[in-house]
Amino acid sequence: MSSSRNRRPTIIDVAERAGVSKSTAARALAGSSNITEETRERVLKAATTVGYERNHLAVGMRSGRSGLLGLVIPDITNPFWADVARGAQDKAAESGGSLLVFSSDWDVVKEAAHLGALRRARVDGAIINPVADSFDDLDRFGLPFVLIGSSAERFAETSSVGSDIAQAVRLGMDHLVSKGHYAPSLILGPKNRLARARFLRSVHEHCVARDIDPAILAVEDGEYTVEGGRIAMRRLLERAHVGHVCVFAANDMMAMGAMMAVREAGLRCPEDVSIIGFDGIPSGEFTWPGLTTIAKPGRGLGERAVEGLFNEIEHRPEHRRIYLPCRLIERGSLADLSTATPQRAVAGAGRV
Amino acid sequence: MSSSRNRRPTIIDVAERAGVSKSTAARALAGSSNITEETRERVLKAATTVGYERNHLAVGMRSGRSGLLGLVIPDITNPFWADVARGAQDKAAESGGSLLVFSSDWDVVKEAAHLGALRRARVDGAIINPVADSFDDLDRFGLPFVLIGSSAERFAETSSVGSDIAQAVRLGMDHLVSKGHYAPSLILGPKNRLARARFLRSVHEHCVARDIDPAILAVEDGEYTVEGGRIAMRRLLERAHVGHVCVFAANDMMAMGAMMAVREAGLRCPEDVSIIGFDGIPSGEFTWPGLTTIAKPGRGLGERAVEGLFNEIEHRPEHRRIYLPCRLIERGSLADLSTATPQRAVAGAGRV
DNA sequence: GTTGGCTGCGGTAACGTTCCCATGGCATCG
DNA sequence: CGATGCCATGGGAACGTTACCGCAGCCAAC
Numbered sequence: 001m002s003s004s005r006n007r008r009p010t011i012i013d014v015a016e017r018a019g020v021s022k023s024t025a026a027r028a029l030a031g032s033s034n035i036t037e038e039t040r041e042r043v044l045k046a047a048t049t050v051g052y053e054r055n056h057l058a059v060g061m062r063s064g065r066s067g068l069l070g071l072v073i074p075d076i077t078n079p080f081w082a083d084v085a086r087g088a089q090d091k092a093a094e095s096g097g098s099l100l101v102f103s104s105d106w107d108v109v110k111e112a113a114h115l116g117a118l119r120r121a122r123v124d125g126a127i128i129n130p131v132a133d134s135f136d137d138l139d140r141f142g143l144p145f146v147l148i149g150s151s152a153e154r155f156a157e158t159s160s161v162g163s164d165i166a167q168a169v170r171l172g173m174d175h176l177v178s179k180g181h182y183a184p185s186l187i188l189g190p191k192n193r194l195a196r197a198r199f200l201r202s203v204h205e206h207c208v209a210r211d212i213d214p215a216i217l218a219v220e221d222g223e224y225t226v227e228g229g230r231i232a233m234r235r236l237l238e239r240a241h242v243g244h245v246c247v248f249a250a251n252d253m254m255a256m257g258a259m260m261a262v263r264e265a266g267l268r269c270p271e272d273v274s275i276i277g278f279d280g281i282p283s284g285e286f287t288w289p290g291l292t293t294i295a296k297p298g299r300g301l302g303e304r305a306v307e308g309l310f311n312e313i314e315h316r317p318e319h320r321r322i323y324l325p326c327r328l329i330e331r332g333s334l335a336d337l338s339t340a341t342p343q344r345a346v347a348g349a350g351r352v
Numbered sequence: 353m354s355s356s357r358n359r360r361p362t363i364i365d366v367a368e369r370a371g372v373s374k375s376t377a378a379r380a381l382a383g384s385s386n387i388t389e390e391t392r393e394r395v396l397k398a399a400t401t402v403g404y405e406r407n408h409l410a411v412g413m414r415s416g417r418s419g420l421l422g423l424v425i426p427d428i429t430n431p432f433w434a435d436v437a438r439g440a441q442d443k444a445a446e447s448g449g450s451l452l453v454f455s456s457d458w459d460v461v462k463e464a465a466h467l468g469a470l471r472r473a474r475v476d477g478a479i480i481n482p483v484a485d486s487f488d489d490l491d492r493f494g495l496p497f498v499l500i501g502s503s504a505e506r507f508a509e510t511s512s513v514g515s516d517i518a519q520a521v522r523l524g525m526d527h528l529v530s531k532g533h534y535a536p537s538l539i540l541g542p543k544n545r546l547a548r549a550r551f552l553r554s555v556h557e558h559c560v561a562r563d564i565d566p567a568i569l570a571v572e573d574g575e576y577t578v579e580g581g582r583i584a585m586r587r588l589l590e591r592a593h594v595g596h597v598c599v600f601a602a603n604d605m606m607a608m609g610a611m612m613a614v615r616e617a618g619l620r621c622p623e624d625v626s627i628i629g630f631d632g633i634p635s636g637e638f639t640w641p642g643l644t645t646i647a648k649p650g651r652g653l654g655e656r657a658v659e660g661l662f663n664e665i666e667h668r669p670e671h672r673r674i675y676l677p678c679r680l681i682e683r684g685s686l687a688d689l690s691t692a693t694p695q696r697a698v699a700g701a702g703r704v
Numbered sequence: 705g706t707t708g709g710c711t712g713c714g715g716t717a718a719c720g721t722t723c724c725c726a727t728g729g730c731a732t733c734g
Numbered sequence: 735c736g737a738t739g740c741c742a743t744g745g746g747a748a749c750g751t752t753a754c755c756g757c758a759g760c761c762a763a764c
Contacts, residue, residue: 020713020714021713021714021715022714022715023713023714023715023716024712024713024714027712027713033711034711034712034713035711035712035713036711036712036713039712039713058719060719061718061719061720061721062718062719063719064719
């Protein structure tokens, strides 16, 4: 009678079993002070025998902290964002938290709806890749949050975590130069995207530092898709050019599209055209040749974002932009023009 | 004084504003009966003006339903599981629920820890791809759940959702036959995996139905990885064989590894070796040639799993195994031997 | 010996919601 | 006209937890 068969044991059941009050049981379970070692052990033992597990809903109710974190990203199906989610998930789990994942599909309405769901679920805070341009939805959110990804640039006053585009471009350009390429053609994203300007600016800065005139670089725009890259590459090949062509694509999907366009034009990669991408998506490993690219630290971003979020929640505001370094992944899509017999060397280096 | 500036408005604030008791406010907000239309409108208006949002923690506390659903999968970074997660997420959001995502990394200890976290978070139920072989962890879970994926086969008594392997194999074999291939070599997973036996059994059944002796099929085992597929393919090519080789791989990663091995052996796909995979991972689109494969309905599995879970929660037990159909994705890795000039036809069909 | 502080513990309120029950007003019917 | 029933509303308890306060017992110091 005292405790039903399938009701889940509460702290009161533990207290009764241990012969103490629920206050004492709570103290023992919380590991706090002012309690005899003997009582604590008795309570702990009672807890395990009745199979007690703390009810986070009740804790959240009482303490105002639910232990829930929100993550709003464009699409969990996108490998980059899955990587971010994984990092966030692991970091949250480290401190006993759980992650609520939502996909916005780059849709402002869905994003707003998801933010509402997070508020109602009483998450302690959220990590958001904002699709909305305006700040309205965000400060309507009313909870601690950190922004993630390059679109965070639009919001000056909030802490954010993103990858270090400038460092990434430098890494790519240095690699190109080390392989004997000096003035790569660029395949960039649409003109209205902020990331495009940032990428281009970084390339220019690097050129200036190396005494290369940025004006000589061929530039094509396209959608951030395989098809966009393919079209851009086609246009690039139609331009007059002499000898080996080198392409720096602002996105791996575009780079893979470019690779297709090269093949379709009857040319070979990397013998005739060298390609380097940017993102580090897994598919790049399985193209032929494998795609040399700069990988964004997706998982690291997720981890760092959760750390930043905890700081916001604890009112230890960093209010800083964090930029995490990217890393080069060498596969076979870049010819080595710095040696005497580039073609043969490259052909062998395609796979390891 | 009556309401602090940054405290979030409760139903009591709404009630005060509307000049009614909290019971009446609750009734109005719940849209329940026994309330004047006029009062309901007054309450609703008060709710929007004070910016009230229902506290799901408190609701969960009182009603025993948190609106939270758990998802425990091996790795959100794996595109198949990301697809599943997306389906589950969308379906959960449809009914106002949220999804807690956890990755177990095929680790029994992590799995158990995640299940514990879900219990403490008071999720209403969970969708689990079980890594543990034993039923112990699962019925220790003590909450409604549905299993997902092929490993669910090990547990007879629980409802589960998986892809229809038999139908998938039939689809693949029919396609092979329609392209003039009759007795494909098989690249299967490790012997201890249940999925291997299921796949092989389906192939055998199909062979019997078509009067093909299953014994003539060459079979190689390997890990479910690119490397595993590459090694298996190498062994397959070492065997004596005449003419065109056709390979049915039990997994896309292995299929891609096989494709590499073909290239490394100086042969061409699909001219010399035809390959068909199984899974439908996105990377298969970017190999050369594109990988023809049978796609598992990842998103559909996630959606169906949530539906099944709701049934479990509402005590409308289906206690059924659901098998969702797979679909064929034709790309270029399979030669068409049914026409007079197979090579040229295939080469053109590689990309659309 | 009285006082003061400290320590271990119990009682109780509060978090926000919903559900059950009580109450009072009004209409209907005998 | 009084009894009955219904309906809109209000009051209060409960979900499980933690924090605050109070109380008893003990030791030390004056």
